[in-house]
């Protein structure tokens with residue numbers, strides 16, 4: 001059977017992020033992506049202008065309808081959630097569907113700052129949501145928020161980073177990836193922690209000066225897809241890192257607004273050529 005993922009995230013018409021990256025990436029991996037929108041925006045929130053339609057009140061009906069239609073999902077992947085009601089709905093959706101894989105991107109902030117729309121209560125709720133995941137992908141700011149540590153931009157030692165990843169893993173998820181860790185020599189590192197084997201792998205790339213919206217969503221979408229089709233954790237993380245890194249590097253040659261995101265579409269062929277491991281013949 002073809003694999004199927006419920007992708008819970010917002011739909012932003014302009015600015016490549018959330019569902020507008022999850023859908024093409026999962027499709028390129030030959031997975032059916034079923035979008036479960038949380039909000040509809042004209043343009044993502046980094047632009048000076050955007051409209052925002054909250055979808056919260058529709059979400060329980062949406063999920064109940066999928067249930068009535070007897071829809072089953074191999075994985076559930078959640079991204080930005082803007083209210084505690086939405087987080088409760090997602091926890092309920094996970095509990096009712098019990099898929100084999102739950103990937104939670106605990107979107108809360110970046111560069112040591114919490115996104116202004118989020119309250120302390122939401123941060124507590126996101127910790128609850130992370131407990132329901134098998135895989136979680138915080139950036140370093142979010143990893144500090146999850147474990148109630150103070151954020152520092154540069155000087156986390158690798159031992160300290162492993163401690164943070166282990167603490168997050170103790171909350172529930174078997175796999176933790178901490179993204180966007182700045183290291184000396186203009187390097188950016190992703191830490192991949194596998195609790196069962198107590199193995200911590202550091203994947204390091206050159207840090208490119210430009211930063212673009214949506215790179216975390218691209219990373220989490222590729223990782224979710226590869227794990228769902230049966231690839232092992234480290235292969236999945238390395239492939240996701242390479243995919244984002246290549247997309248950023250190419251995009252940085254052009255003078256474009258960071259809000260427009262990266263030209264990941266040009267690299268989707270890297271994903272279409274990856275075989276499924278666990279599924280029956282498609």
Ligand SMILES: Nc1ncnc2c1ncn2[C@@H]1O[C@H](COP(=O)(O)OP(=O)(O)O)[C@@H](O)[C@H]1O
Pocket residue numbers: 110138139179180181188189190205206207208209210211212214215216217219240241244245248
């Ligand atoms: N400026 C950059 N140069 C190289 N890689 C980057 C850069 N910014 C992000 N990445 C990569 O993009 C992926 C997503 O990380 P990040 O953007 O930190 O996530 P988030 O959007 O959740 O903050 C990671 O693999 C990270 O290493």
Ligand SMILES: Cc1ncc(COP(=O)(O)O)c(C=O)c1O
Pocket residue numbers: 010012017018041044045046079080110212213214215216217
């Ligand atoms: C509604 C919305 N605005 C903005 C962004 C971009 O966030 P960032 O620049 O941190 O990647 C996202 C990313 O998912 C989003 O969903």
